Each structure stands twice: as structure tokens, then as C-alpha cells.
Amino acid sequence: MRTLQVDLGERSYPIYIGGGLLSEAGEYFERHQLAKKSPVLIVTDDNVGPLYLSKVETSLQDAGYHTVSKVVKAGEKSKSLEVFEEIMTVAIQSGLDRHSVVVALGGGVVGDLAGFVAASYMRGVKFVQMPTTILAHDSSVGGKVAVNHRLAKNMIGAFHQPEMVLYDVDSLQTLPIRDVRSGLSEMIKHGLIWDKEFTDWCREHTEKLLALDPETLGYGLTQGCRVKAQVVSTDELEHGLRAILNLGHTIGHALEATGGYGQFLHGEAISIGMAAAARIAVNRGRDRSLYSDTKELLEGFGLPTTLPVEMNEDDIIAAMMHDKKFKENQIIFVLPVVIGEVEIVSDVTLTDVRRVIRELKEEGQHV
Amino acid sequence: MRTLQVDLGERSYPIYIGGGLLSEAGEYFERHQLAKKSPVLIVTDDNVGPLYLSKVETSLQDAGYHTVSKVVKAGEKSKSLEVFEEIMTVAIQSGLDRHSVVVALGGGVVGDLAGFVAASYMRGVKFVQMPTTILAHDSSVGGKVAVNHRLAKNMIGAFHQPEMVLYDVDSLQTLPIRDVRSGLSEMIKHGLIWDKEFTDWCREHTEKLLALDPETLGYGLTQGCRVKAQVVSTDELEHGLRAILNLGHTIGHALEATGGYGQFLHGEAISIGMAAAARIAVNRGRDRSLYSDTKELLEGFGLPTTLPVEMNEDDIIAAMMHDKKFKENQIIFVLPVVIGEVEIVSDVTLTDVRRVIRELKEEGQHV
Ligand SMILES: NC(=O)c1ccc[n+]([C@@H]2O[C@H](COP(=O)([O-])OP(=O)(O)OC[C@H]3O[C@@H](n4cnc5c(N)ncnc54)[C@H](O)[C@@H]3O)[C@@H](O)[C@H]2O)c1
Ligand SMILES: NC(=O)c1ccc[n+]([C@@H]2O[C@H](COP(=O)([O-])OP(=O)(O)OC[C@H]3O[C@@H](n4cnc5c(N)ncnc54)[C@H](O)[C@@H]3O)[C@@H](O)[C@H]2O)c1
Ligand SMILES: [Zn+2]
Ligand SMILES: [Zn+2]
Numbered sequence: 115m116r117t118l119q120v121d122l123g124e125r126s127y128p129i130y131i132g133g134g135l136l137s138e139a140g141e142y143f144e145r146h147q148l149a150k151k152s153p154v155l156i157v158t159d160d161n162v163g164p165l166y167l168s169k170v171e172t173s174l175q176d177a178g179y180h181t182v183s184k185v186v187k188a189g190e191k192s193k194s195l196e197v198f199e200e201i202m203t204v205a206i207q208s209g210l211d212r213h214s215v216v217v218a219l220g221g222g223v224v225g226d227l228a229g230f231v232a233a234s235y236m237r238g239v240k241f242v243q244m245p246t247t248i249l250a251h252d253s254s255v256g257g258k259v260a261v262n263h264r265l266a267k268n269m270i271g272a273f274h275q276p277e278m279v280l281y282d283v284d285s286l287q288t289l290p291i292r293d294v295r296s297g298l299s300e301m302i303k304h305g306l307i308w309d310k311e312f313t314d315w316c317r318e319h320t321e322k323l324l325a326l327d328p329e330t331l332g333y334g335l336t337q338g339c340r341v342k343a344q345v346v347s348t349d350e351l352e353h354g355l356r357a358i359l360n361l362g363h364t365i366g367h368a369l370e371a372t373g374g375y376g377q378f379l380h381g382e383a384i385s386i387g388m389a390a391a392a393r394i395a396v397n398r399g400r401d402r403s404l405y406s407d408t409k410e411l412l413e414g415f416g417l418p419t420t421l422p423v424e425m426n427e428d429d430i431i432a433a434m435m436h437d438k439k440f441k442e443n444q445i446i447f448v449l450p451v452v453i454g455e456v457e458i459v460s461d462v463t464l465t466d467v468r469r470v471i472r473e474l475k476e477e478g479q480h481v
Numbered sequence: 482m483r484t485l486q487v488d489l490g491e492r493s494y495p496i497y498i499g500g501g502l503l504s505e506a507g508e509y510f511e512r513h514q515l516a517k518k519s520p521v522l523i524v525t526d527d528n529v530g531p532l533y534l535s536k537v538e539t540s541l542q543d544a545g546y547h548t549v550s551k552v553v554k555a556g557e558k559s560k561s562l563e564v565f566e567e568i569m570t571v572a573i574q575s576g577l578d579r580h581s582v583v584v585a586l587g588g589g590v591v592g593d594l595a596g597f598v599a600a601s602y603m604r605g606v607k608f609v610q611m612p613t614t615i616l617a618h619d620s621s622v623g624g625k626v627a628v629n630h631r632l633a634k635n636m637i638g639a640f641h642q643p644e645m646v647l648y649d650v651d652s653l654q655t656l657p658i659r660d661v662r663s664g665l666s667e668m669i670k671h672g673l674i675w676d677k678e679f680t681d682w683c684r685e686h687t688e689k690l691l692a693l694d695p696e697t698l699g700y701g702l703t704q705g706c707r708v709k710a711q712v713v714s715t716d717e718l719e720h721g722l723r724a725i726l727n728l729g730h731t732i733g734h735a736l737e738a739t740g741g742y743g744q745f746l747h748g749e750a751i752s753i754g755m756a757a758a759a760r761i762a763v764n765r766g767r768d769r770s771l772y773s774d775t776k777e778l779l780e781g782f783g784l785p786t787t788l789p790v791e792m793n794e795d796d797i798i799a800a801m802m803h804d805k806k807f808k809e810n811q812i813i814f815v816l817p818v819v820i821g822e823v824e825i826v827s828d829v830t831l832t833d834v835r836r837v838i839r840e841l842k843e844e845g846q847h848v
Contacts, residue, residue: 199562199630206632206803234601237627237638238718260604263566265573271604272639351605436573 116336120255121347125275129255129339131332135282136169136219136244140177146277148240149213154181155205157228158219159188162246165288170219170244182208186227190370190380193227193261195270201231215240215277221293222253222380226268229259233274241276246285248297249381251335252304254279256346256359266436267367273351281339283332291324295416296381298323301334302411303388304341307358310454312337313411320414358456361448362387365467368433372425378418385412389419390470394462395449397469404450420478427471431464483703487622488714492642496622496706498699502649503536503586503611507544513644515607516580521548522572524595525586526555529613532655537586537611549575553594557737557747560594560628562637568598582607582644588660589620589747593635596626600641608643613652615664616748618702619671621646623713623726633803634734640718648706650699658691662783663748665690668701669778670755671708674725677821679704680778687781725823728815729754732834735800739792745785752779756786757837761829762816764836771817787845794838798831 115132130142148154154174158167163185174181184204186192205216216239218228225243232241243254260271289297298316301323305313315337316323322330342359349356366387369378378386392408409419434445447462482499497509515521521541525534530552541548551571553559572583583606585595592610599608610621627638656664665683668690672680682704683690689697709726716723733754736745745753759775776786801812814829 195562195566202630202637203632206630206636209802234637234639236636237625237640258604263569263573265570269573269603270569270601272601273604435576 116332118336118339118343120275120343122275122350125257125350127276127278129279129281129343131281131283131336131339133282133284133328135280136166136285137173139170139244139280140173140175140179142278142280143174143179143215143242144177148179148215148242148277150178150180152211152213152215153208154179154215154217155201155208155210155231156181156183156217156219157186157201157224157231158183159186159192159221159224161188162220162224166219166246166285170217182210186224188223190223190262190376193223195261195263198227198230198261201228202235205231205235210235210239212236212239215242217242217244218254219244219246221245221247221250225250225253226258226260226271229257229274229276230261230271233259233272238274241274243276243279245279245281247289247293248286248331248335249293249300251281251297251338252300252342254281255339255342257350265371266433267371279339281335283328283335286331287326289326292379292382294324294326296379298415299381299385299388299412299417301338302415303359303361303384304338306388306408306450306453307361307448307456308341308345308454309337310452312341313453317411317414324415357446357458358448361450361456362391364434364445364447365390365430365470368430369421369425371433371436372429382418385417386419386421386474388412390474391448392450393470393473394447394466395451397466398449400449400451404452407453408450419474421471421474423475423479425475427468430471431467434467483699485703485706485710487642487710489642489717492624492717494643494645496646496648496710498648498650498703498706500649500651500695502647503533503652504540506537506611506647507540507542507546509645509647510541510546510582510609511544515546515582515609515644517545517547519578519580519582520575521546521582521584522568522575522577522598523548523550523584523586524553524568524591524598525550526553526559526588526591528555529587529591533586533613533652537584553591555590557590557629557743560590562628562630565594565597565628568595569602572598572602577602577606579603579606582609584609584611585621586611586613588612588614588617592617592620593625593627593638596624596641596643597628597638600626600639605641608641610643610646612646612648614656614660615653615698615702616660616667618648618664618705619667619709621648622706622709624717633800634738646706648702650695650702653698654693656693659746659749661691661693663746665701665782666748666752666755666779666784668705669782670726670728670751671705673755673775673817673820674728674815674823675708675712675821676704677819679708680820684778684781691782724813724825725815728817728823729758731801731812731814732757732797732837735797736788736792738800738803739796749785752784753786753788753841755779757841758815759817760837760840761814761833762818764833765816767816767818771819774820775817786841788838788841790842790846792842794835797838798834801834
């Protein structure tokens with residue numbers, strides 16, 4: 115079992131990473147002195163619920179907690195105000211009070227959704243993350259919670275740090291392979307923005323990571339969480355540095371929106387976004403290997419790096435316009451400098467973006 | 482012009498109280514160095530908009546701000562997730578960014594609603610309160626923002642402090658008399674919980690306050706805001722002391738919910754709630770004058786202190802059950818000790834509450 119600390123003064127919390135942790139949820143709740151007299155609400159989805167909900171319920175109930183649960187439909191569409199309101203209804207009807215804890219048992223969708231419930235229910239109650247996807251090594255750390263607006267992703271949300279992150283890596287064994295790849299995309303991102311050595315390690319362990327080798331996965335997730343925790347500790351509310359975590363996300367979010375949140379998984383979209391960012395950097399004068407190395411690394415993990423021809427350029431641009439990474443009509447962009455280092459620039463133009471969209475479409479046709 | 486400071490460390494802010502301030506909004510924005518390149522969103526309602534929106538728009542535009550506005554239907558029903566989402570849509574479509582300011586121009590409804598938009602849009606942007614009701618001397622100070630759930634009031638919200646409160650007392654001249662009374666109810670509450678002298682002053686100035694005499698009103702609002710600011714500075718997140726502001730609210734909120742948020746105005750409901758709290762205190766052994774003095778004071782302002790016979794006792798109890806002032810099945814209650822001082826007790830029982838409901842119904846029939 116590995117423990118990492120997210121350092122945020124009063125709001126600091128530990129990330130526990132290891133096997134079998136879901137069955138020990140009750141002990142961890144007790145260790146964190148979470149109230150026993152107030153109901154605990156577990157939010158999960160209809161893929162994760164049947165697999166792991168009873169494990170968590172049993173452990174909490176054995177420790178003397180009263181639990182209620184809400185199972186939402188799996189998928190990004192559940193990150194909506196409508197589902198948010200449904201969960202609020204359950205919370206009220208189950209008598210959750212100010213001492214209650216909301217648990218997110220699932221991937222990033224459940225984490226973001228349940229986290230915004232925890233942030234807003236009675237103006238904020240305690241929150242525990244139990245991530246069950248690889249991607250959630252990213253989403254469960256840092257306190258960003260949100261639901262989507264139909265016009266743009268993550269538009270409605272809060273900063274709400276959890277009490278702890280309980281990361282049971284055993285649960286990852288049931289992940290569909292597309293979600294394995296999607297999650298590894300964020301792990302690679304943590305290498306690309308911060309740590310060349312870790313990036314190299316990811317490349318060298320491509321096979322083992324894809325095969326979900328427990329020891330390799332445990333190490334990779336710990337390193338990924340460590341990068342995330344360091345960045346977040348330095349800049350909790352994203353006044354500056356934290357923005358580097360958005361590598362690949364400016365275009366990535368636009369692709370998710372354009373595809374109606376169905377075509378691409380989050381990690382797939384940001385994989386294309388990271389390839390695009392590297393290409394823009396090269397177009398602006400960085401070494402050509404920056405793009406080819408990034409592309410090769412991602413493709414090694416079976417991740418997409420090109421754009422389908424049928425995707426409409428104007429739709430992608432329109433989605434970027436609605437997104438929040440604009441400032442006074444210039445686009446803020448995170449661009450790689452070399453592998454393991456990025457910069458935040460504010461002078462990327464629409465022309466640059468239109469060019470890279472066309473280039474990534476062409477690349478797709480050459481395959 | 483009077484200025485009060487709400488003392489909250491990094492989140493401190495001033496309350497400006499005086500005549501003609503809405504026409505000076507632009508100067509106040511500049512003084513607070515609010516960004517000119519990002520659109521400002523003004524939220525108001527369809528009573529206040531026609532009267533004061535253009536004043537604020539003109540002043541901001543003259544100072545070089547770009548403004549957009551959203552006019553919601555007047556009334557408590559607009560404090561809903563549906564209207565919240567509509568405002569989010571306008572915010573996104575108008576290109577609000579992280580440097581934008583959301584302005585609440587109106588009473589407590591617009592303040593709470595726009596405040597929750599400001600707290601959640603892109604995980605939080607700046608917020609300015611421009612209260613136009615007497616009641617809003619309470620709601621605009623302290624950072625509590627929320628929308629209602631159909632099962633209970635203010636269930637979904639945040640703590641989000643404004644950058645400033647710009648309180649133009651001239652705007653109060655157009656208030657309907659019922660809202661004048663309703664707002665004075667919270668002013669009286671600030672006396673009852675904290676300051677016997679101010680309570681006496683309110684009683685002595687009943688006529689002048691009801692007649693909206695500018696000088697008297699300005700003083701009363703300043704004193705009310707001062708009490709609120711002091712309590713909030715001591716306990717921003719309601720871990721303890723801040724709960725005293727809920728005098729009259731436990732029963733008051735239940736009455737609002739039972740009446741479908743239409744029968745009673747907020748200040749009317751808490752007026753009955755304050756009479757009920759005094760009665761419970763007397764039933765538990767406090768001096769009988771506590772109840773009669775409170776009742777007389779409130780009635781002097783034309784505020785209700787009794788319950789309509791046709792109100793269903795069980796409905797009121799059920800609404801209290803759904804409300805958030807429960808803790809482990811005991812009701813937390815704020816009870817007066819003497820005029821100007823309250824205590825928070827946790828051993829008020831359902832029997833006590835049922836008894837006072839019956840007593841206040843009887844009182845109503847004796848009139
Ligand atoms: N808050 C943040 O900082 C942050 C960071 C990155 C991503 N995100 C968000 O995270 C979301 C994506 O997260 P995700 O990829 O985990 O999506 P997800 O939660 O939808 O999970 C992916 C799929 O895997 C299923 N699943 C989850 N765990 C499983 C398991 N153990 N076994 C079998 N199936 C399982 C889910 O039901 C779902 O179908 C996006 O909404 C993204 O915006 C948030
Ligand atoms: N956040 C807090 O700390 C807090 C504290 C107390 C009350 N509240 C909330 O405040 C709300 C009640 O506030 P309110 O009484 O101001 O209600 P309100 O905003 O509905 O205003 C009352 C009525 O007066 C109209 N109005 C407002 N200003 C006017 C003006 N200058 N001239 C003419 N008409 C005008 C409005 O259109 C409305 O019809 C409730 O929702 C309550 O929960 C919040
Ligand atoms: Zn991401
Ligand atoms: Zn009130």
C-alpha cells in the first residue's frame with residue numbers, strides 16, 4: 115500500500131493506493147473520524163455498482179455506518195444538472211445532514227458529479243473519492259468537481275477537496291480496454307508536462323501497463339498522482355501553474371463536445387489534443403522530434419492522434435469558442451517545449467488551430 | 482454615504498450604503514479594479530429591471546464595461562436549478578470568462594440565485610451585490626448563496642463572498658409595502674439576537690421606518706448590516722455562532738415550504754417563527770414578557786405573529802423534517818433568552834413544536 119499526501123494546508127488529504135482497499139472502507143472512515151450518526155451517500159454508476167457497491171456498503175455497515183446509494187447511468191451524459199438534481203433529491207429524502215459524507219465510487223464521471231453534489235449540498239459536506247478507473251488517478255486528486263452544460267464541458271462546478279482518496283487498484287482489472295487506454299493517456303500527460311524520466315518509464319512499460327500488471331500499474335498511478343498532487347499543492351485554484359494540467363485539453367474538450375460526448379472518451383480526445391499541441395509547437399519552431407516522439411508514444415498505447423476527416427472544422431472551432439480557455443479573444447494554450455516540460459502561451463491564433471486541424475485530418479488519411 | 486467592512490481576511494469586502502449609488506456603479510467597479518475586457522453579467526428580476534437596470538448599465542458602460550443582462554421572473558420560484566441553468570446559458574453564450582463579474586441587482590432572490598451562478602460558473606467568478614430590498618441588507622452580506630430544491634429551501638448552494646455590496650437606499654422607495662415590512666422583519670431580528678438598544682430604537686422608529694424616511698432607514702440598515710457582518714466575521718462557515726442568525730428560521734422556512742413559497746414572504750414567515758421561538762422559550766420557563774414584547778414589536782410593524790387555522794400541523798412538521806436544521810433526530814433551535822440575546826439549544830422536541838403550532842393557531846382566532 116502506498117500513501118501520498120496532497121499538501122493544501124487545512125485542506126490536506128491522503129491518497130491511499132493499493133489492493134483490497136474497497137473492502138476496508140469502513141476502517142478508513144473510522145481512521146478519518148467520519149461521523150457515524152449521519153447517513154453516508156454512495157454515488158456510483160450502473161457498470162461499477164454491480165461490481166463493487168456491495169463491497170463498500172458491507173465494509174461501511176460493518177463499521178457501523180448507515181449507507182444509502184444512488185446508481186446513475188454510466189457515461190459522460192450523467193454529468194448533467196438533471197442527474198445532479200436527482201442525487202440531491204435522494205440526499206434530502208435520505209436525511210443527509212451537514213455531517214454526512216458523499217462517496218464517489220467510480221470513474222471521473224461519478225467523481226466530478228458526486229463531488230459537485232458534496233460541494234453544494236447544504237452549501238458543502240464531506241467528500242470521499244473511491245476511484246475505479248485509471249483516468250481517475252487524475253480526476254480524483256485536486257478538488258475540481260463539475261457538471262457539464264450542453265454548450266461546454268465542466269462549466270458548472272466548484273473546488274471541493276476530498277477527505278481522502280481510497281484507490282483500490284484491484285478494481286481496475288474489470289476495466290474495458292478502451293478505458294484502460296483512455297486512463298493511461300492522462301498518466302502519459304503527467305509525464306509529458308513534468309517529468310521526462312517518468313515519460314520514458316511509461317514508454318518502456320507500455321505492454322505491462324496495458325496488461326494491467328498490478329505492480330507496474332501501482333507504480334505508474336502513484337507517479338501520476340504525485341505529479342498531479344505537486345502541481346495542485348502549488349496552485350490550488352488555478353491562478354497560474356495548474357493550467358499546465360490542461361495540456362491537450364483545449365482541443366480535447368472541443369472534440370468531446372463536437373462528438374456529442376459519445377464519439378471520444380476523455381483520454382482519447384486529449385490524446386489527439388496532445389498530438390495537436392506538439393504539432394502546433396513544432397509549427398511554431400520547436401524541434402520536429404517533439405511531435406513525432408509524442409505521436410509515437412501515444413500510438414504505442416493504442417491511442418488516437420489524428421482527426422477523422424468527417425469532423426467539421428468549424429464545429430470544433432465553435433466548441434472552442436464556447437469553452438473557457440479564452441481570455442480577451444486570444445487562446446491560452448499549453449504547448450510542449452521538450453518532452454517533460456511545457457509552457458503556457460497566449461498568442462496561439464485561430465489560424466494556427468485551423469491549420470493543425472487540417473494537418474491532423476491529413477495524417478489520418480495517410481495511415 | 483456610510484461604509485462598513487466585512488472582516489474575512491483575504492475575502493474581506495466593503496458594504497457601501499447611501500443614495501444614488503446605482504448611478505455610480507462604474508466608478509465603484511473601477512475603484513475595485515474589476516476587469517474591463519471581460520463581459521459583466523447583470524442578473525435582475527422583472528420588477529427591478531424596468532426600474533433600475535438601465536441606470537446600472539449606463540454607469541458601467543460609461544466607465545468602459547461591456548454588460549449583458551438576464552431578467553428573471555420576480556419571486557421565490559426563480560430560485561431554482563432551472564433558472565440557474567438558464568443564466569448559465571446566457572453566461573456561456575455571452576462569452577463570460579474567468580475574469581468576468583456577475584452582478585445581482587435586486588432582492589434576496591436575485592442575490593441568492595446570481596450568487597450561486599457566480600460561485601459555480603467556471604468553478605467561481607467575481608460577484609457584486611446591488612441589493613434593492615430592505616430584506617437584502619441581510620441576504621447580501623455574508624456570502625451564503627443558494628437555490629431551492631422543491632423539497633426544501635436553500636438546499637443547493639455555496640459560500641461565495643462578494644467583492645462589494647453597493648446598497649442604493651434610494652431604490653427602496655419603490656418597494657411594495659408588504660416587502661417593506663418583510664425586510665424590516667430581518668432588521669428586527671438583528672436587534673433581537675444581538676442588541677437590545679437597537680431593538681428599542683427599531684420600536685421607537687416604527688413609523689419612520691415604515692414610511693421609508695431616508696435618514697432613519699439608512700441608519701437602521703447600517704446597524705442591521707453591522708450585526709450581520711460581526712456575526713459572519715466571527716464564523717464565516719457556520720460552525721457555531723453564525724447559527725444565531727437563524728432565529729425564527731426553523732419554523733419560518735417550514736411555513737414558506739408548506740405555503741408553496743407563495744403564501745408568506747420570507748420576512749413574514751420568520752416573523753411568525755420569531756414569535757414561535759419566543760413562545761417556546763416562555764413555555765420552557767423564560768419570562769412571559771419575552772413573548773408578549775416580541776409579539777407587540779412585530780405587530781407594530783404590521784407583521785404576522787399567528788398561524789392561519791387552515792394550515793396543517795403535520796405538513797409543517799414534515800417540512801421541518803426535510804429541512805436541514807436537524808442533527809441526529811433532535812432539532813437545533815435558536816431561542817431568545819431576553820430581548821437582545823439568544824441561545825442555541827438542541828433539546829427542543831417535536832412535542833414542543835406541535836404545542837406552539839397549536840398555540841399560534843389559537844392566538845390567531847382570538848383576534
Ligand atoms: N476533476 C478533474 O480534475 C478531472 C480530470 C480529468 C478528467 N475528469 C473527468 O473525468 C471523466 C472521465 O473519467 P473516466 O474516464 O474515469 O470516465 P467514467 O467515469 O465514465 O468511466 C469510464 C467507463 O468505465 C466504467 N467503469 C469505471 N470503473 C470500472 C471498473 N472498475 N470496471 C469496469 N468498468 C468500470 C464506467 O462505468 C464507464 O463506463 C470526464 O468527465 C472528465 O471530464 C475530471
Ligand atoms: N443569503 C442569505 O443569507 C439570505 C438571508 C435572508 C434571506 N435570504 C433569501 O432572500 C429571499 C428574500 O429576499 P427579498 O425579500 O428581497 O425577496 P425578493 O428578491 O423576491 O424581493 C421581493 C419583491 O420585491 C421586488 N423588488 C425588489 N426590489 C424592488 C424595488 N427596489 N422596487 C420595487 N420592487 C422591488 C421583487 O421583484 C420581489 O417581487 C429569500 O429567498 C430568502 O431565502 C437569503
Ligand atoms: Zn483530463
Ligand atoms: Zn432570513
